[in-house]
Amino acid sequence: MTFSRAACLFCLISLLIMLETGAGQPVPFSQPKSPRIANYDIDVRLDAKARLLHGRQVLRWRNTAGHAVEDLHFHLYLNGFRNNQSTFMRESGGRHRGEKLDEKGWGYIDIDSLSNAAGEELLPLTAFIQPDDGNTNDKTVLHLPLPKPLSPGETITLYFAFTAKLPEPPMARTGIKEEFVMAGQWFPKIGVYENGAWNCHQFHAHSEFYADFGVYHVNITVPKGHIVGATGLCCATADNPDSTVTHRYHAEDVHDFAWTASPDFLVLNGKSQDVEIRALLQKDHAGIGPRFLRAAEIAVAWFQDRYGDYPYPNLTVVDPRRGAGGAGGMEYPTLITAWGAYGIPKGFRSLEMVIMHEFGHNYWYHLVASNEFEEAWLDEGINTFSEMQILSDTYGEAGSMVDLCGIRISDSQLLRMGYIAEPGLDPVLQPAWKYYSGSNYSSMSYNKPGLMLLTLQNMVGRETMNRILRTWLERWRFKHPRSADFIAVVNEVSGENFDWFFDQVLNSTAVLDYSVSEISSEEVEQNRGFDFFPADSTAAVSATATLTTDTVAAGGLESDTTGRRNKAGADSGKEVLDDKEKEEKKLYHSSVKVRRLGEFIFPVELQLIFSDGDTLIEKWDGRSRWKEFSVTRASRLVSAAIDPKNKILLDVQLTNNSRTLERSSRGKAKLAARILFWTQFFMDMPKFFNLFTIFSPHL
Amino acid sequence: MITSALRSALARLFSLKRLWFLYYLSGLVFAAVVALPAAWIVNSYAGRTLAAERLSGFMDVTFLIELFRYRGSALSALFPLLMMTTFFFSLVMLFFSGGALKLMAGDHPYRPREFWDACSRYFGRFVLLFVCSLPLLALLFLLPALADLVRRLFWGKDPGDNITYWFGVIKMGLRYLALLLWALFFDYSRILAVQKREKRTHRLALAALRFANRHFGRLFILALLLTVISLLGLLVYNPVADLLHAPSAMTIAVLFLWQQLYMFFRAGLRLFSHSSQMKLSQALARDY
Numbered sequence: 001m002t003f004s005r006a007a008c009l010f011c012l013i014s015l016l017i018m019l020e021t022g023a024g025q026p027v028p029f030s031q032p033k034s035p036r037i038a039n040y041d042i043d044v045r046l047d048a049k050a051r052l053l054h055g056r057q058v059l060r061w062r063n064t065a066g067h068a069v070e071d072l073h074f075h076l077y078l079n080g081f082r083n084n085q086s087t088f089m090r091e092s093g094g095r096h097r098g099e100k101l102d103e104k105g106w107g108y109i110d111i112d113s114l115s116n117a118a119g120e121e122l123l124p125l126t127a128f129i130q131p132d133d134g135n136t137n138d139k140t141v142l143h144l145p146l147p148k149p150l151s152p153g154e155t156i157t158l159y160f161a162f163t164a165k166l167p168e169p170p171m172a173r174t175g176i177k178e179e180f181v182m183a184g185q186w187f188p189k190i191g192v193y194e195n196g197a198w199n200c201h202q203f204h205a206h207s208e209f210y211a212d213f214g215v216y217h218v219n220i221t222v223p224k225g226h227i228v229g230a231t232g233l234c235c236a237t238a239d240n241p242d243s244t245v246t247h248r249y250h251a252e253d254v255h256d257f258a259w260t261a262s263p264d265f266l267v268l269n270g271k272s273q274d275v276e277i278r279a280l281l282q283k284d285h286a287g288i289g290p291r292f293l294r295a296a297e298i299a300v301a302w303f304q305d306r307y308g309d310y311p312y313p314n315l316t317v318v319d320p321r322r323g324a325g326g327a328g329g330m331e332y333p334t335l336i337t338a339w340g341a342y343g344i345p346k347g348f349r350s351l352e353m354v355i356m357h358e359f360g361h362n363y364w365y366h367l368v369a370s371n372e373f374e375e376a377w378l379d380e381g382i383n384t385f386s387e388m389q390i391l392s393d394t395y396g397e398a399g400s401m402v403d404l405c406g407i408r409i410s411d412s413q414l415l416r417m418g419y420i421a422e423p424g425l426d427p428v429l430q431p432a433w434k435y436y437s438g439s440n441y442s443s444m445s446y447n448k449p450g451l452m453l454l455t456l457q458n459m460v461g462r463e464t465m466n467r468i469l470r471t472w473l474e475r476w477r478f479k480h481p482r483s484a485d486f487i488a489v490v491n492e493v494s495g496e497n498f499d500w501f502f503d504q505v506l507n508s509t510a511v512l513d514y515s516v517s518e519i520s521s522e523e524v525e526q527n528r529g530f531d532f533f534p535a536d537s538t539a540a541v542s543a544t545a546t547l548t549t550d551t552v553a554a555g556g557l558e559s560d561t562t563g564r565r566n567k568a569g570a571d572s573g574k575e576v577l578d579d580k581e582k583e584e585k586k587l588y589h590s591s592v593k594v595r596r597l598g599e600f601i602f603p604v605e606l607q608l609i610f611s612d613g614d615t616l617i618e619k620w621d622g623r624s625r626w627k628e629f630s631v632t633r634a635s636r637l638v639s640a641a642i643d644p645k646n647k648i649l650l651d652v653q654l655t656n657n658s659r660t661l662e663r664s665s666r667g668k669a670k671l672a673a674r675i676l677f678w679t680q681f682f683m684d685m686p687k688f689f690n691l692f693t694i695f696s697p698h699l
Numbered sequence: 700m701i702t703s704a705l706r707s708a709l710a711r712l713f714s715l716k717r718l719w720f721l722y723y724l725s726g727l728v729f730a731a732v733v734a735l736p737a738a739w740i741v742n743s744y745a746g747r748t749l750a751a752e753r754l755s756g757f758m759d760v761t762f763l764i765e766l767f768r769y770r771g772s773a774l775s776a777l778f779p780l781l782m783m784t785t786f787f788f789s790l791v792m793l794f795f796s797g798g799a800l801k802l803m804a805g806d807h808p809y810r811p812r813e814f815w816d817a818c819s820r821y822f823g824r825f826v827l828l829f830v831c832s833l834p835l836l837a838l839l840f841l842l843p844a845l846a847d848l849v850r851r852l853f854w855g856k857d858p859g860d861n862i863t864y865w866f867g868v869i870k871m872g873l874r875y876l877a878l879l880l881w882a883l884f885f886d887y888s889r890i891l892a893v894q895k896r897e898k899r900t901h902r903l904a905l906a907a908l909r910f911a912n913r914h915f916g917r918l919f920i921l922a923l924l925l926t927v928i929s930l931l932g933l934l935v936y937n938p939v940a941d942l943l944h945a946p947s948a949m950t951i952a953v954l955f956l957w958q959q960l961y962m963f964f965r966a967g968l969r970l971f972s973h974s975s976q977m978k979l980s981q982a983l984a985r986d987y
Contacts (some may be wrong), residue, residue, distance in 0.1 A: 086849050176858065284859030322860050342860035406941060409760050417764045519747075642751055646761075655765050658749040667754030668745060670951045672738035676759075677958040679730040679737070679781070682966050683788045685929075 012041065027252070029314055034213030034478035035562040038190050043245050044183075044246070045221040046261065051107075051168055051176045053186060057160040060214075061190055069193060070150035071128075072156075073200035074142040075211075077185035080203035080470050081107035081167040085137035087130070088172070091433060092205035096172045099326035101270075107167035107175065111142070111188060117157045120147060132202045132433065134157070140203040142188070155548035160188050170206075170320065170327035173337070174258075181222075182337065184210065184330065192371075194480065201373040204433035206441040208372035211255040213478055222261045229280045230259035230318040231333045253311070253478060254333035255369055260318050268293055272300035275310060279365040281319040285340045288351065292317055292338060299359035302390045306466055307363060308473050308499045317355060329354050331361030347404035349395065353411065359388045367477040376432045376441070377506070377625045381449020382469070382486075385457075388412050388450060412454060412649065419447040420652045424511045429483060440574040451649040452505045458647035460494045460546055468493045504600050505650070512600035514622065515656035521590040521637035590637035591630040592659075598652070607644040610635040637661060700982050701921055703963040708803075708975035712967060715802060717809050722795065723966035727959075729788040733781045740773050741766060755946035792969070793829070796823030799970060800893045815892070824892050827900040828907075832885045839877035843870040879922055887918065887970070890980050896986055914983050921979055925972050932968065936961040 041058040057435050058135040063069045080088030083106065094100055115124040125147075128139045146395045164186050167175040174184035191200025192212050193258075199210060220228055224243045228234075232251025239245055251257060266286055270277040270293040277300070281291045296317050304310055315333040328339040336358035340351050360383040364370075370378035391400040391411045399408035421443070428444045435441040457465040472489050487502045504510050594606060606618040612635035620627055631637070641658035642652065651657065683687070712719065745751035750762045767774065801817035802809065850858060850866045858866075888907030897903050911918055936957070943954040 028762075081926070245736070282860070282918040284861045287861075322863075323857065342866075343864040343942070394712040413760050413764060417768070420765070420768050531750075639749060653765055653769065654761055655744065655748055655750045660747045660749060660752065663747055664755070666946060666948055666951055667751045668738075668742045669755075670954070671741055671745075671754045672734070673951070673955040673958060675737050676727075676730055679734040679961045679963070680726050682781070683730055684726055684969075685784045686785065687875065 004462060019427055029252050032253060033311060035064060036214050037064055037212040039214040040216045042187055042218045046181060049222060051166050053164040055162045055164065055187060057187055059190060060155050060156045061148045063152055065193055066152055068151050070146055070149045072144045072146065073191040073198040075189040075191060076109045076140050076142055076199060077203045078107050078109035078164050079139040081171060082139060087133055087135045087202045088136050088137040088205050096205060097326060099169060099171050101171055102168050105168035109162055109164040112161040112163055115159045130202055138202050141200055145696050162188055170324045172329040173327060177321050177324035179262050179264055180324050181261045182320060182327035206435060206438050209433035210371045210373050213253050213255045216251040216254060216257045218249045218257055219246050220249065220259055225263045226261040227265040227267060227280065228259060228261045229335060231257045231335050233314060258332035258333050258335055264480040270297055272297035273304055275300045275491040276314045279479060282321055284342055285319055288340050288344065288481045290318060291351055292355065295355040296359060298394055299356045299390065300346045303363055307470050310362060329358060331358045331365060333366045345404055347402065349401050353387060353391060353401065353695065356390050357383060360386045363473060368473060369480050374399045374431050375429065376445035377428050378483060378486060380445040382453065383554045384415065384446045385453035386449030388454060392551055415447045416649060419441050419451055423652050424509045427507055427509055429506045464494055510599035511652055512602055512650045513598035514604050515595050515597055516592060516640050516642055516659040517595045517636065518593040519640050519659040519661055521588050521661055524587040524589050524632060587632055587634055588636045590632065591628060593626055593628045594620065594627045594642055601649060604642050607641045608637055609639045611638050701979065702919060702980055704979035705975050707978045708971055711803055711974045712971050715809050718799060718802065719967050719970055721961045722970055725791055726962060726966060729784050732784050733777060737777055740770050755951060757944055793825050794818050794822045796889060796973060797825060799973050800890060800977055803974040804893060821892060825889055828888045828903060831900055832881060832905045835882045835884055839881050842873040842877050846870050846873055871900050878968065883918055883922055883943060884908065886976050887911055887980060890977055921975060929968060932964050
């Protein structure tokens with residue numbers, strides 16, 4: 001081959017490669033990490049004034065089932081904001097996380113055309129369906145019967161043209177506010193086909209999302225001057241003649257794609273281990289920019305060190321605009337939205353908590369892609385657990401969430417507060433839209449599962465828990481696991497069967513509450529009278545004392561749970577006791593009654609503390625409604641406590657877990673003094689409380 | 700003039716210790732009306748538990764959370780009681796202020812009859828003066844609204860978070876200023892009622908406005924000084940109270956004493972305010 005021919009061949013090959021991958025397109029993964037079932041090429045143009053997105057989309061979807069598929073289902077999430085009769089609007093009452101749509105802020109997504117590779121127009125075949133509630137006004141699920149069934153392994157290519165209007169202000173994580181755009185769930189998204197059927201739910205007020213992994217090429221055209229952040233990596237930007245700029249993004253092995261744009265972003269860059277971090281801040285939050293970056297850096301390092309590799313090379317942290325709070329606190333692959341406010345004190349860690357939590361979702365949800373519609377706890381609960389851990393490790397447990405002016409509150413305390421407000425209304429495992437209320441959805445998806453896992457960790461130990469979650473990640477990344485899969489991992493890694501635990505927590509409304517209901521400790525009266533030696537007989541005293549001494553020497557423990565027996569009767573020699581010795585050899589019969597107040601059965605520890613400083617630990621399987629423990633020994637019982645180290649955080653009332661024999665006057669006196677003082681202060685200086693209006697600058 | 704007023708006021712306060720104790724004890728009794736049931740509710744929940752023992756140390760947030768969860772209704776039922784008691788306490792302070800101002804106007808020792816006579820004589824007038832002062836209070840509370848207007852004028856309907864935050868601080872300050880200015884008017888209207896024996900409320904109100912307007916600088920400076928003294932008291936009280944967190948009986952007793960000493964100081968400060976305002980107004984009237 002001559003040089004010129006070789007050169008031509010080289011150029012041709014290069015051209016083919018460029019056409020295939022896009023000019024300068026980064027390829028993060030040399031091998032696919034996921035099945036890449038749903039792959040999207042999208043061109044979208046933003047019309048900021050009209051709040052419109054004009055899109056063209058090519059979807060390549062592969063049938064991975066073992067049989068032919070005859071139809072397709074698509075999510076059209078933005079139609080949840082179409083009118084007040086959509087399922088989302090009906091369920092939410094038009095409010096979500098405190099946000100309400102402007103009067104003219106409705107949103108929608110319309111498919112203008114839909115065709116296949118053969119050029120057949122398929123739009124007339126489509127129909128909206130409502131698989132969850134039959135609400136015919138809801139247009140968030142589109143059904144497309146295929147002209148020809150799709151064989152197993154075959155890929156179908158579909159061409160969409162769509163127009164989407166983003167709601168204003170951002171609501172349920174997506175929308176526009178003035179110049180700020182947060183585009184989430186903005187394109188026609190195919191559902192998940194599994195177990196012989198489509199898993200494609202309507203958009204509900206209290207549900208999130210579920211989708212298959214794939215590769216995304218997205219070209220985002222926005223007005224010149226807009227700074228863009230999106231899922232994946234930016235390959236190139238191109239200036240257009242009409243004063244717009246097209247930003248080309250590429251993302252591999254992700255199951256969602258979101259983007260944001262604003263001309264007013266302030267960009268801060270950072271890095272944590274091998275991950276580039278880019279924070280897109282509001283200019284009026286410049287002062288707290290370092291906190292955004294630092295929280296993201298800590299989160300990346302902590303998750304990678306503890307659980308395993310974050311496979312993507314970058315992370316974008318978006319600070320939503322004022323008035324766009326509905327876009328905050330959300331996760332997308334490689335892009336998270338945070339929450340920040342000017343003037344937020346350093347000791348109030350909501351900013352850090354949100355960033356750490358949302359980054360955590362890049363593990364529990366964007367890698368381990370569970371179904372947020374049907375098993376919301378699998379990502380939210382596990383992530384809440386991770387959030388508690390990372391905050392505790394970073395800031396210390398006591399003040400992990402609030403450490404301000406001497407007030408210290410931990411994240412786990414706050415989560416427990418949310419949980420115990422209404423612990424027994426719903427089981428954890430049920431579709432997200434079927435909970436009693438939005439706050440119950442939160443409590444059952446976040447709080448209770450988070451506390452469940454913290455309790456589990458207290459049972460198996462921190463190291464085992466880390467191994468459980470590492471295994472969970474390694475085994476189920478880029479897949480769609482279910483709750484049973486998680487339980488299987490727990491049982492396997494821990495080497496114990498925790499079905500009894502998960503069954504009660506996830507599938508029932510049983511509430512866990514153990515208490516110490518009664519405690520007593522009385523001096524044992526020496527045996528006297530006929531059949532016993534007279535009290536003033538030396539022989540009688542010594543024999544009795546011998547019995548007593550034996551009893552004490554043997555520990556004298558009577559228990560109907562451990563089977564330990566009184567070892568009185570052992571040959572220990574005889575001795576004559578004087579009055580002082582008799583005094584010292586007093587015995588006390590102590591009794592403790594414990595109760596199970598809730599329906600949840602959990603094995604517990606009972607700790608008995610005696611006046612001589614000794615401690616006894618008893619175990620109870622917790623099955624019966626109550627149990628009595630008694631002990632006879634030479635010292636009085638001082639206190640009894642179930643779960644003395646407060647390991648069982650699912651217990652809805654830790655205060656009733658203990659009892660003391662004597663009243664504690666000091667604690668009560670101090671509290672009474674505090675209450676009296678604060679009441680005096682309030683009456684004397686009510687205007688002092690004007691100071692607290694600083695927390696609500698809009699007052 | 701202000702410093703000499705403060706000096707004489709302090710001397711007068713120390714010569715009326717019984718009155719000082721009366722003020723302090725009134726506050727204590729009224730607070731106890733609310734605090735005792737609240738403490739009972741808390742103590743009955745804490746019971747004989749280890750949680751109750753831990754109350755002698757740092758505040759146990761877990762206990763607090765459970766207290767509000769399981770005794771929240773009982774505690775919230777105390778809120779109307781707190782509001783009512785605060786209202787009646789304010790009325791009692793208004794009642795006492797007549798007698799206090801009468802005593803502060805003179806130099807003689809405490810005379811119980813004079814005190815109680817003046818309390819009952821001036822109480823009705825003071826209530827009417829309070830009612831008359833409400834429109835002024837409402838007007839002054841427009842100041843924060845003015846701040847909102849200024850913010851809108853310069854930064855529009857959609858100011859940055861930083862603007863909203865700092866204007867929030869400014870509005871908080873303006874609310875304090877509004878209360879300070881209103882108190883200025885109300886206090887001097889009461890002083891004039893005692894000094895001039897004028898019975899017609901509207902005349903007293905006008906006289907007070909004229910007086911406050913004529914001597915605004917000095918009256919305002921005195922009011923600010925009293926505010927600073929109040930803040931200083933808090934700044935001294937707080938760090939010491941924070942140190943007293945050990946669970947021992949001795950520390951708890953010392954904490955209680957320290958808290959009550961601070962409230963005694965506040966009772967004294969209230970009387971000192973009456974006294975210094977009276978002395979200053981007398982000095983200004985002499986000069987004028």
